[in-house]
Amino acid sequence: MLLDCTLRDGGYYTGWNFSKEFLDGYIDAVNMLQVDAIEIGYCSNNTNLGHGEFYYCSDILLKYVKKILSTKTQLGIMLNAKEFSNQIDLSCLNGKTKEIDFIRIAADPKDASNVQKLVSKIVSEYDLPVYINFMYMHSYASDLNMMQNLLSASTEADGISFVDSFGCVRPDEVKKSVESCRPLWKKKLGFHGHDNLGLVAANSLAAIDSGCDIVDSTFTGMGRGAGNMRTEDMALLQNDPCALSDQVCQFVSSLSKMKIEKGWGSNYAYASAAAKQIPQQKVMDILSLNRFSLNEVLSKVLKTADKEDSHKNIDAFQENLIKNNSNPPIVVGGGETFKSFLSWRPGTIFENRKVIFVSRKSLEHF
DSSP: OEEEOHHHHHHHHHTTOOOHHHHHHHHHHHHHHTOSEEEEEEOOSOTTSOOOGGGTOOHHHHHHHHHHSOTTSEEEEEEEGGGGSSOOOOGGGTTTTTTOSEEEEEEOGGGHHHHHHHHHHHHHHOOSOEEEEEOOGGGTTTOHHHHHHHHHTTTTSSEEEEEOTTSOOOHHHHHHHHHHHGGGOOSEEEEEOOOTTSOHHHHHHHHHHTTOSEEEEBGGGOSSTTOOOBHHHHHHHTTOGGGGSHHHHHHHHHHHHHHHHHOOSOOHHHHHHHHTTOOHHHHHHHHTTTOSOHHHIIIIIITTTTOGGGTTTHHHHIIIIIITOSSOOEEEOOSHHHHHHHHTSOGGGGTTOOEEESSHHHHHTO
């Protein structure tokens, strides 16, 4: 079973905003390839995030997609388990469950017991299959006891998927994990890979060969960080004659142009993050600023990401450098704005003061 999640995972690059034209082109490509299932987006109660339509999946959107989607393709949405950790409020599903065929839950394996409660609540109220995507596969791929605990906590679910969140798992680890769980789990078993190390195709094929029922993919690999297994590549590997159809080629072409602008896909920064088991979101956030060279990303982000003081000592920094300092530092940001600022202020403003530059642009004008 091939499950395409282009709009859900690709939303990390667009804020979950997609035009009707884009959606129509996507569904045309999906229909042409007869993809088994698609995950159209998230469903959330948190309306304060400023995300687009595909993070909330209104009933209007779902009805439209259901109308133009082939009846051979299942339609699903994803819930973020973290949003339900304090209170299980399923009101975000109101009026939508008749339009979808399944629900998936993105979950931290450390939170398996709470996820179990969420699944139980959903299956008690809705007649829909529920699947769990357990993230951070690298943390349990070699731990059979932990995987058994995840299976035990998922008894009410219709299936689970292993998610290589950091893109650092190898094909042999995928094979071992699936083969270890397969005899213990008679329900659906899936794999969701990321391409940080360029291994997503090898990992996806290893998952299939080892007994996985579901493999996730996205067109052009569009997805968080380094991206995912490419749907069009899966079609080619399956010798699908429709892989070269006009509908598929046109949609892939439109995405390829967007890829240049948004920048998803494997690169050395993401590969380095995977090798050091660092969340790719950290790299993605830095790269999206377009302020740092590759060398700066590697040296300032990757080499310090595992040090607690890189993020956790901000309070101490403020206390010691600013609040308890009679001559506090000057924090400089901006480019041309800072140049204008300097033009009508005396140079003595910087005497005996520490200066902190937040970007290269501001440093160039100093």
